[in-house]
Amino acid sequence: MPGKYLMVVLALCLTACDSPQQAVIDVAMSPPTEQTDITFIVAGKTSNHRQSHSGEVSVLNFHFFAEVFLQSDGEAQNSSLETPLSQGVRIPFADSGYALEMHGGRYKSEAELEAAYPDGDYIFRYDSPSIGAVSQIVTLGNPNATGSGIPKAPQIYLNQNGKSVASDNIDPQQDLRVTWSEFSAGDADPLGIVDDLLFVIMGDCDGVRRAHSGRPFENTPYLTYADESFVIDASRLLPENVYQLSVEHAVLDTTLEHNVPAFATYATSTFLDIRTTGEAEPGTACRSIRKKFDAGQAVL
Numbered sequence: 001m002p003g004k005y006l007m008v009v010l011a012l013c014l015t016a017c018d019s020p021q022q023a024v025i026d027v028a029m030s031p032p033t034e035q036t037d038i039t040f041i042v043a044g045k046t047s048n049h050r051q052s053h054s055g056e057v058s059v060l061n062f063h064f065f066a067e068v069f070l071q072s073d074g075e076a077q078n079s080s081l082e083t084p085l086s087q088g089v090r091i092p093f094a095d096s097g098y099a100l101e102m103h104g105g106r107y108k109s110e111a112e113l114e115a116a117y118p119d120g121d122y123i124f125r126y127d128s129p130s131i132g133a134v135s136q137i138v139t140l141g142n143p144n145a146t147g148s149g150i151p152k153a154p155q156i157y158l159n160q161n162g163k164s165v166a167s168d169n170i171d172p173q174q175d176l177r178v179t180w181s182e183f184s185a186g187d188a189d190p191l192g193i194v195d196d197l198l199f200v201i202m203g204d205c206d207g208v209r210r211a212h213s214g215r216p217f218e219n220t221p222y223l224t225y226a227d228e229s230f231v232i233d234a235s236r237l238l239p240e241n242v243y244q245l246s247v248e249h250a251v252l253d254t255t256l257e258h259n260v261p262a263f264a265t266y267a268t269s270t271f272l273d274i275r276t277t278g279e280a281e282p283g284t285a286c287r288s289i290r291k292k293f294d295a296g297q298a299v300l
Contacts, residue, residue, distance in 0.1 A: 028194040028216040034259035037074035037128035039217045042067050043081070043138040044250070044265030045113060048296035049153040051272040053167050057153050060271075061300050064104030064117040066138075068093060068126060069215065076100060076126040078133070084120035108300050110148055124262075131258050140264045143185075143251055149266040151185040151249045156272045159229075172237035172276040179229045180270075183249045186225020193254040193261055198223040200230040203244040203293025205286035210236045210243070217261060225249070239278030240285035244293050246271045271297050 031039055043066040051057045066081050080090035081102050093100035107113045119140045127133040142149035158165045159177040170176060178200050186196040194216045200223065202211040211232045214222035223230060237243070250267035273289065292298075 028222075028261075030219055031071045031217045032259045032261065035128070035130040036071055037076060037130050038126075038260045039069040039071050039074070039215075040261040040263060041069070041124050041136065041138065042263040042265055043122040043124075043140060044263070044267055045117065045140065045150060046248075046265075046267040046269060046296070047110065047150050047153065048298075049268070049270045050297070050299075051156055051167075051270050053273075055155065057155055057270055059153075060296065061106040061108065061298055062110050062113040062150075063106050063296060064113060066093070066102045066122060066124070068100040068124065069098075069218075070100070074128065076128050079124070079126040082123040082125075084118050084122070085116070090125065103295070106295075106298055106300060110150065122264075131260070134258050136257050136260060136262060138255070138262050138264045139253070141253070143253065143266065149251070151183065151251055151266065151268045152181075153268045154180040154183070154247045154249050154270050156180055156245065156247050156270055158274070167272055168275040170237065170274050170276045172239045172241070172278050173234055175234050176232040176237065176274075177229050178232065178245065178247065180247045180249075183225045185251050186249065187251075189252065189254050191254055191256075193256060194224075194252065194263070196225040196252050197248075197250045197265075198225060198227055199246070199248040199250070200232075201246045201248075201293070202232055202236065205242050205244075205288065205290050207244075207291035207293040209293055237276055238280060238284055238286075239276055240280035240287065242273055242275050242287060242289060244271060244289060244297070245274050246294060246296075269294075269296055 046063050048060040049057050079093040093102050122138045124136045157179045160174040188195045200213040203209050213230045214220040248269040250265045253264040255262045
């Protein structure tokens with residue numbers, strides 16, 4: 001059940017906020033205050049796709065992941081994950097620099113992913129100063145009665161100055177508005193913790209993230225299923241460069257334990273390379289991807 005701070009804010013927002021959805025967004029903007037180490041934890045299954053310059057979207061791979069996001073100066077020692085098939089063996093998390101992560105294999109089909117990481121309880125264990133040594137269960141369960149729980153892959157659309165623009169003809173002097181096909185599986189969270197999420201990320205040719213739409217509980221704006229676009233400021237773009245763009249749709253099942261928000265997610269991402277026009281300053285042009293910013297782009 002949501003913690004008291006969530007319920008109080010929601011109650012106050014019945015009259016003060018523009019809508020119940022705005023109340024959820026306001027609550028999920030700031031980190032939890034009852035503990036000062038963990039922002040949120042997540043376990044999920046995802047499909048990854050590649051969009052061509054012509055707009056065709058094709059499957060790359062299927063993947064399992066689990067992550068622990070830390071608050072500023074937060075700590076989580078001895079972090080590990082148990083899966084339904086690990087038979088009590090604890091799989092350690094690795095520090096990626098922005099989260100503690102555990103990645104399963106990448107698979108050619110959803111059936112292979114399901115065989116390796118079936119629905120069930122995924123047990124997070126960690127030890128944090130403000131929480132102590134705890135275990136926290138994230139239960140993955142297909143949200144659909146039949147068929148796949150993974151949402152349909154988004155198609156990405158690009159716009160500058162109010163007009164559609166080709167992915168290989170981006171003007172680096174103009175803001176780039178990114179939109180996507182409808183997130184039809186997205187919905188509001190009945191618990192009021194956080195609504196189904198949407199992420200837009202842009203990396204440069206060396207895999208450095210240059211733009212990010214934000215995550216909940218980090219004191220920054222973020223996107224949900226109800227959002228329709230994200231603008232990448234022109235200052236993030238250089239002439240004669242190639243960038244890696246991704247759009248992710250994530251369906252969530254939320255819980256709150258130890259005052260730590262937890263998400264079980266079925267998600268899907270589409271990757272699209274974009275190219276800028278113009279003439280680069282000496283030494284600043286980059287016309288091919290040298291390092292992928294996300295391993296989800298792997299072709300099997």
